[in-house]
Amino acid sequence: MSAPAESAPSQDRAALARARAAAQGSIRWELLSQLVRKDLKVKYQGSVLGFVWSLANPLFQLGIYYVIFTKVFTNPAPDFHVYLMAGLLAFGAFNTAVAGASTSVVGNAGLVKKVRFPLLVLPLSGVGFAMVQLGLQMPVLLVIALISGVNFFGPPLLLLVPALALLVLFSTALGVLVAALNVRYRDTSHFVELSMLIWFWLNPILYPAQLVKTAFDRAGLSDWFWLYFLNPMATVVSTFQRAVYQTPTYLDQGVSKDLLVDGGYVYYLRNLAIGFVLAGLLLLFARRTFTRLQADFAEDL
Amino acid sequence: MAQPVISARGVSKRFLTHSSKATQLKERFVKGRGLGTEEFWALQDVDVTVGEGETVGLIGPNGAGKSTLLKVLAGILRPTSGEVQVEGRIASLLELGAGFNGELTGRENVYLNAALLGLPKREVDRLLDSIVAFSEQGPRIDEPVKHYSSGEYVKLAFSIAVHVDPDVLLIDEVLAVGDEAFARKCLAKIEEFQRAGKTILFVTHSLDLVTELCTRGIVVDHGRVQYDGDPAFAVGTLRKILGTDRPVGAPAAPTLMGGITVRAAVAATTRGGPASGRFRAGDPLHLRVECDVLPGDEVYPGEVGVVVMGAGDIPVFALRTPPGAGLPAVPGHYCVEFVVEAVPPLNGAFILGVQVDHAETGLPITARRFDDAIWVETGTLPGLLDVPAKVTVTQA
Numbered sequence: 001m002s003a004p005a006e007s008a009p010s011q012d013r014a015a016l017a018r019a020r021a022a023a024q025g026s027i028r029w030e031l032l033s034q035l036v037r038k039d040l041k042v043k044y045q046g047s048v049l050g051f052v053w054s055l056a057n058p059l060f061q062l063g064i065y066y067v068i069f070t071k072v073f074t075n076p077a078p079d080f081h082v083y084l085m086a087g088l089l090a091f092g093a094f095n096t097a098v099a100g101a102s103t104s105v106v107g108n109a110g111l112v113k114k115v116r117f118p119l120l121v122l123p124l125s126g127v128g129f130a131m132v133q134l135g136l137q138m139p140v141l142l143v144i145a146l147i148s149g150v151n152f153f154g155p156p157l158l159l160l161v162p163a164l165a166l167l168v169l170f171s172t173a174l175g176v177l178v179a180a181l182n183v184r185y186r187d188t189s190h191f192v193e194l195s196m197l198i199w200f201w202l203n204p205i206l207y208p209a210q211l212v213k214t215a216f217d218r219a220g221l222s223d224w225f226w227l228y229f230l231n232p233m234a235t236v237v238s239t240f241q242r243a244v245y246q247t248p249t250y251l252d253q254g255v256s257k258d259l260l261v262d263g264g265y266v267y268y269l270r271n272l273a274i275g276f277v278l279a280g281l282l283l284l285f286a287r288r289t290f291t292r293l294q295a296d297f298a299e300d301l
Numbered sequence: 302m303a304q305p306v307i308s309a310r311g312v313s314k315r316f317l318t319h320s321s322k323a324t325q326l327k328e329r330f331v332k333g334r335g336l337g338t339e340e341f342w343a344l345q346d347v348d349v350t351v352g353e354g355e356t357v358g359l360i361g362p363n364g365a366g367k368s369t370l371l372k373v374l375a376g377i378l379r380p381t382s383g384e385v386q387v388e389g390r391i392a393s394l395l396e397l398g399a400g401f402n403g404e405l406t407g408r409e410n411v412y413l414n415a416a417l418l419g420l421p422k423r424e425v426d427r428l429l430d431s432i433v434a435f436s437e438q439g440p441r442i443d444e445p446v447k448h449y450s451s452g453e454y455v456k457l458a459f460s461i462a463v464h465v466d467p468d469v470l471l472i473d474e475v476l477a478v479g480d481e482a483f484a485r486k487c488l489a490k491i492e493e494f495q496r497a498g499k500t501i502l503f504v505t506h507s508l509d510l511v512t513e514l515c516t517r518g519i520v521v522d523h524g525r526v527q528y529d530g531d532p533a534f535a536v537g538t539l540r541k542i543l544g545t546d547r548p549v550g551a552p553a554a555p556t557l558m559g560g561i562t563v564r565a566a567v568a569a570t571t572r573g574g575p576a577s578g579r580f581r582a583g584d585p586l587h588l589r590v591e592c593d594v595l596p597g598d599e600v601y602p603g604e605v606g607v608v609v610m611g612a613g614d615i616p617v618f619a620l621r622t623p624p625g626a627g628l629p630a631v632p633g634h635y636c637v638e639f640v641v642e643a644v645p646p647l648n649g650a651f652i653l654g655v656q657v658d659h660a661e662t663g664l665p666i667t668a669r670r671f672d673d674a675i676w677v678e679t680g681t682l683p684g685l686l687d688v689p690a691k692v693t694v695t696q697a
């Protein structure tokens with residue numbers, strides 16, 4: 001047999017082999033969606049109500065806070081439940097995403113130790129899981145808003161798009177970082193859990209951001225209020241609220257008050273821009289950390 | 302060798318023992334970094350190159366580092382030093398588990414596992430029936446795999462691994478878990494893979510499998526490659542390491558690589574007579590081959606063959622010990638005698654080649670040639686044979 005006739009198919013074969021090796025090492029939607037589906041199945045399998053439970057949590061939270069902040073403490077702000085809902089959903093998704101990502105590698109030890117695949121999909125699947133949940137929670141809670149007679153349709157609703165994007169980016173960045181750290185230091189996931197309790201209060205969820213602004217003003221630190229929005233979640237939460245809560249000012253005992261910190265758009269877009277830069281930098285750092293640590297995952301598990 | 306598909310150069314793997322690994326911050330603070338570090342070298346300076354289409358049996362005692370080597374080759378563990386390169390899609394069956402999630406059904410695990418290996422979903426849709434059929438799980442495929450027995454688990458895992466059309470198949474001692482019927486099916490599949498030119502590396506404790514199936518055997522012990530080559534010898538080397546080449550309770554023999562050596566081969570006209578080496582056609586030919594079956598190591602039964610070759614190593618005739626009547630697997634000095642009643646009408650100097658093969662596997666153990674061992678002077682004309690002919694000359 002002549003040499004060229006022999007080498008051509010073997011070259012094809014080598015090229016195919018390389019392509020397949022690359023496919024085994026790169027992140028694909030297919031794999032990500034399989035992992036998210038797996039998490040959903042595993043979480044709700046065997047429970048009678050299944051996915052309803054994922055709705056029950058925010059609904060109950062909403063109900064409890066609503067009763068406390070409008071009935072126990074009287075609160076003149078109209079449609080307060082819509083305001084509450086926006087913040088609770090946004091932060092809830094963040095919490096689920098980061099907590100899920102933090103245990104994603106450890107929780108999939110069986111896979112990590114047996115199969116070679118791009119490990120970065122694990123924290124991503126934790127974020128994906130949270131976003132799927134959010135996607136199912138949002139319509140339900142919007143329906144509740146509609147039933148209670150609140151019209152949230154309007155141009156501000158478009159702000160949801162960049163706000164969601166920042167939520168995904170920031171959750172991913174933090175999720176990737178804690179997922180990697182949690183393999184070496186199992187304390188990480190406990191630490192994350194506790195931090196979330198504190199972090200919750202760093203966002204204008206149960207209180208108006210205006211309250212913080214007033215406090216800064218009183219202390220003569222008006223120029224430093226932007227520090228509050230160095231927390232990308234504060235930006236996400238307040239933008240969510242701006243998107244769905246359309247009552248910028250109300251009267252409290254004759255005094256005009258704002259529940260939102262700003263009634264325009266530019267303010268939010270500026271904060272979002274800051275958030276994207278911060279989250280982007282964090283993602284770069286997280287990715288590097290993950291890549292550095294991942295080679296030892298199979299051994300450390 | 303065909304182009305290398307797997308190549309590992311100078312691979313070492315160090316594990317830090319669990320106590321020294323600060324999985325808790327507390328330990329890290331209390332003990333400080335590096336304090337109480339106990340290290341363990343599971344692999345040391347391992348060089349393995351496997352070419353396309355080879356089937357390699359990886360054998361060794363428990364704890365030798367076989368699973369660690371497979372994981373390093375599979376890209377799951379990072380070697381502490383050294384380089385690993387593997388071309389193509391790797392399907393691996395590493396110990397029990399195979400990357401299943403117990404809560405998911407068999408079917409869901411098939412999709413998940415295939416996705417992990419880089420297969421698109423439509424491809425899995427196409428293969429699913431075949432995977433289920435091969436795994437023999439039938440309707441059980443829709444049950445959570447946590448209810449599977451370990452055998453059923455492996456059946457499904459193996460079925461996936463062989464259906465994803467891998468270029469390289471890495472299998473750890475999992476096949477032993479399935480029943481015999483399934484083991485046979487697996488072997489048939491592995492043979493099919495061999496014919497398709499795929500590269501297979503598998504760990505097993507059933508040593509017969511290595512001699513039957515593999516083109517090569519690698520023995521690993523204490524994290525080092527102790528032998529790499531002929532499967533039969535690999536098995537022998539391992540038996541020596543394990544001490545299973547001796548009766549139970551026998552004292553350990555000094556480790557000595559051995560086999561069978563050919564000491565001498567002589568040709569004489571009379572049985573036991575002086576080695577003359579000179580014959581005429583029709584003389585009786587007595588061939589005596591002296592062999593040593595070496596003691597103190599894996600002992601092989603040998604089949605002794607002699608070939609009488611002319612110039613240019615052209616075989617003229619061959620003789621061989623009958624099956625089952627060769628050298629016994631008992632150390633000692635042996636004489637093998639071949640008697641040829643009448644030397645054929647040969648012409649010139651002949652080479653005597655002696656070859657000893659493994660009586661069971663047929664693999665060569667040793668060979669030796671004795672040049673100019675036999676001289677036959679029948680005529681004066683050139684040619685190997687002296688052919689009597691009647692010659693007449695007439696005028697045409």
Ligand SMILES: Nc1ncnc2c1ncn2[C@@H]1O[C@H](COP(=O)(O)OP(=O)(O)O)[C@@H](O)[C@H]1O
Nearest residue numbers: 299316317343362363364365366367368369370
């Ligand atoms: N993750 C780990 N951490 C520490 N030691 C390990 C680890 N994995 C394997 N070892 C040790 O390395 C050695 C080789 O293990 P292994 O490769 O599983 O052996 P085998 O040849 O039986 O498959 C064993 O002594 C085992 O205890």
Ligand SMILES: [Mg+2]
Nearest residue numbers: 367368369473
């Ligand atoms: Mg093992």
